[in-house]
Amino acid sequence: MIDQMRRAYAIAKKDVRIYYLKGPVIIFGVLSPAFLFLAFMIGRDLPVDFLIAGLLGMTIFFTSTSVAPVIAPTETQTRNLERLAAAPISITTILFGDVLASVLFGIAISLVPILLGMALGVSITHPFILALGIVLAAFCFSAMGLIFSSAPTSMTSTVMMLSMMVKFPLVFISGIFIPVQELPLWGQALASLSPLTYITDLCRYAFQGACHYPVVVDIGALLVFLAAFMAIAIKLHERSLPKRL
Amino acid sequence: MKNVIEVKELTKDYNGLTAVDHINFEVEEGEVFGFLGPNGAGKTTTVRMLTGVIKPSFGSVSVMGFDLGRHPIRAKEAMGVVPELSNAYADLSAWNNLQFMAELYGIPKRVAVARAEELLTRFDLYDRKGHTVKTFSKGMKQKLVTAMSLMNDPEILFLDEPTSGLDVQSARLIKEMVRELRDTGKTIFLTTHYMDEASQLCNRVAIINHGRIAAIDAPEKLKVRIGGLQYVEVSFTAPVDVSDLSAMTGIAGVRTSGDKIQLYTDEPDRTIRGLVDYSQSSDLEIVTLNTLTPTLEDVFVKLTEEA
Ligand SMILES: Nc1ncnc2c1ncn2[C@@H]1O[C@H](COP(=O)(O)OP(=O)(O)OP(=O)(O)O)[C@@H](O)[C@H]1O
Ligand SMILES: [Mg+2]
Numbered sequence: 079m080i081d082q083m084r085r086a087y088a089i090a091k092k093d094v095r096i097y098y099l100k101g102p103v104i105i106f107g108v109l110s111p112a113f114l115f116l117a118f119m120i121g122r123d124l125p126v127d128f129l130i131a132g133l134l135g136m137t138i139f140f141t142s143t144s145v146a147p148v149i150a151p152t153e154t155q156t157r158n159l160e161r162l163a164a165a166p167i168s169i170t171t172i173l174f175g176d177v178l179a180s181v182l183f184g185i186a187i188s189l190v191p192i193l194l195g196m197a198l199g200v201s202i203t204h205p206f207i208l209a210l211g212i213v214l215a216a217f218c219f220s221a222m223g224l225i226f227s228s229a230p231t232s233m234t235s236t237v238m239m240l241s242m243m244v245k246f247p248l249v250f251i252s253g254i255f256i257p258v259q260e261l262p263l264w265g266q267a268l269a270s271l272s273p274l275t276y277i278t279d280l281c282r283y284a285f286q287g288a289c290h291y292p293v294v295v296d297i298g299a300l301l302v303f304l305a306a307f308m309a310i311a312i313k314l315h316e317r318s319l320p321k322r323l
Numbered sequence: 324m325k326n327v328i329e330v331k332e333l334t335k336d337y338n339g340l341t342a343v344d345h346i347n348f349e350v351e352e353g354e355v356f357g358f359l360g361p362n363g364a365g366k367t368t369t370v371r372m373l374t375g376v377i378k379p380s381f382g383s384v385s386v387m388g389f390d391l392g393r394h395p396i397r398a399k400e401a402m403g404v405v406p407e408l409s410n411a412y413a414d415l416s417a418w419n420n421l422q423f424m425a426e427l428y429g430i431p432k433r434v435a436v437a438r439a440e441e442l443l444t445r446f447d448l449y450d451r452k453g454h455t456v457k458t459f460s461k462g463m464k465q466k467l468v469t470a471m472s473l474m475n476d477p478e479i480l481f482l483d484e485p486t487s488g489l490d491v492q493s494a495r496l497i498k499e500m501v502r503e504l505r506d507t508g509k510t511i512f513l514t515t516h517y518m519d520e521a522s523q524l525c526n527r528v529a530i531i532n533h534g535r536i537a538a539i540d541a542p543e544k545l546k547v548r549i550g551g552l553q554y555v556e557v558s559f560t561a562p563v564d565v566s567d568l569s570a571m572t573g574i575a576g577v578r579t580s581g582d583k584i585q586l587y588t589d590e591p592d593r594t595i596r597g598l599v600d601y602s603q604s605s606d607l608e609i610v611t612l613n614t615l616t617p618t619l620e621d622v623f624v625k626l627t628e629e630a
Contacts, residue, residue: 081429082396084426084429085426085427085429087426088423088426088427089427091423091426092412092415092423095414095415095419096412096414096415156410156412156413157408157409157410158409158410158411158412160371160376160406160408160409161404161406161409161410161411161468161471162427163375163376164374164375164376164399164402164404164406165399165424165427165428166395166396166397166399166400166427166428166429167396167427168395168396320376320377320378323371323376323377
């Protein structure tokens with residue numbers, strides 16, 4: 079068990095070296111949520127801490143789901159997978175390694191909107207809850223990213239398309255641009271199905287001290303999503319790995 | 324001698340196509356076991372099942388006494404694998420690729436550093452150790468993948484066509500390595516398309532065709548058992564009447580190929596004397612004269628050619 083965790087860490091290290099420590103990946107990670115955010119916020123009169131909370135939620139979401147889904151198809155194409163499959167590690171270990179790398183990346187990039195917020199005078203009322211929320215959300219979205227890559231394909235473009243088709247709608251139903259309590263009932267129901275809703279809500283709590291759901295519900299929901307995503311990802315990858323060789 | 328690999332009724336179906344069909348065999352500790360067969364015979368599929376990369380549709384494999392279905396991690400820790408088509412990570416350096424392998428196999432850092440240096444030296448890659456693999460030539464990549472498979476000092480090494488596409492020097496290096504490993508008591512499972520390679524290296528070979536094992540034995544025994552008769556190949560300064568030669572005693576058959584005549588016989592000595600007499604009596608000079616035994620290739624062709 080401990081051995082497998084160490085080996086997952088080795089995989090995470092490999093992922094960071096190969097896939098994350100690249101200029102374009104990092105720049106894209108910072109810029110894409112920022113642009114999407116600006117496009118919808120310009121001209122609207124909302125408090126800055128509300129905005130930063132939304133930006134932070136989106137940044138964690140986009141960065142944690144950006145690279146994790148392309149690793150499996152890339153390694154299918156570059157023919158590194160058979161070597162991994164022959165190593166004394168389970169598929170769960172491989173996926174944990176991939177998630178770990180993605181989490182570290184998500185956390186690192188999420189510092190950008192936090193620092194931006196502090197520069198704009200936003201104060202963090204609940205730093206511990208914020209840290210916990212970021213880590214949980216990063217795990218949750220990274221695991222979600224792995225579900226996208228479980229299609230046994232070597233085409234990163236297929237996986238990217240699939241993930242975009244899920245990611246963009248999620249952004250709009252998650253109470254980022256409009257507070258959840260101001261949504262119509264059906265909108266609130268929809269929002270409750272998205273993990274992004276809960277991390278954004280937690281961020282608002284951390285910055286503004288107020289939120290729509292109780293904090294425990296936010297954290298609990300993220301945990302449930304994380305467990306579900308991880309279980310689904312493992313099941314799907316167990317099935318697809320042999321087809322990739 | 325104990326068996327380090329035991330394969331029972333191993334089968335793999337790919338939607339209706341049976342790539343490997345109920346095969347059984349054992350590999351003994353310390354032997355080089357050759358796995359030969361034409362393209363598509365099921366060699367790679369078998370190796371993948373033996374290395375735990377794909378699951379069999381039916382049957383079982385045990386490696387070093389560990390059932391691969393039940394204790395895959397323990398079994399895999401004892402093996403080194405060079406898959407048929409596989410690459411090191413192109414964006415990592417040779418050194419980091421080796422260290423990554425060591426981490427995956429749980430090799431302590433200190434041991435891993437010493438072993439990586441030794442392997443890089445042995446495979447002539449030491450001065451390139453800091454370069455990323457994408458700058459390597461094909462042969463250098465193959466040597467690195469082989470070095471990676473040795474990072475855990477495996478008891479059993481699986482090599483799927485390790486020398487295909489390599490130059491003479493690099494192929495020799497790999498063959499040397501196989502011999503050295505055998506001499507230190509390791510077991511090697513080798514698939515190859517090069518018959519002389521199998522003949523030189525293997526204690527036993529299995530010949531597989533259409534997913535079934537056609538024969539398993541020591542190469543020399545296979546040659547005697549299946550290869551057929553020896554033959555004497557002769558050529559003269561001038562054309563001769565082949566029927567004169569086939570009339571000689573002890574000749575089972577005659578074939579001509581170019582200016583050479585091949586006389587199949589189980590008494591090569593008698594045939595040679597007969598040919599010398601014949602050349603004197605018909606006033607011809609012998610240009611070349613060779614006694615040939617069937618090769619592993621003859622055995623292979625016999626067992627695998629379509630009717
Ligand atoms: N993933 C797969 N899906 C479907 N069929 C497959 C798959 N892998 C192999 N096969 C089929 O199984 C058979 C055996 O293939 P295998 O790769 O084991 O042959 P091989 O003996 O290694 O051949 P070669 O000498 O060309 O490497 C072939 O008919 C091949 O088409
Ligand atoms: Mg093959």
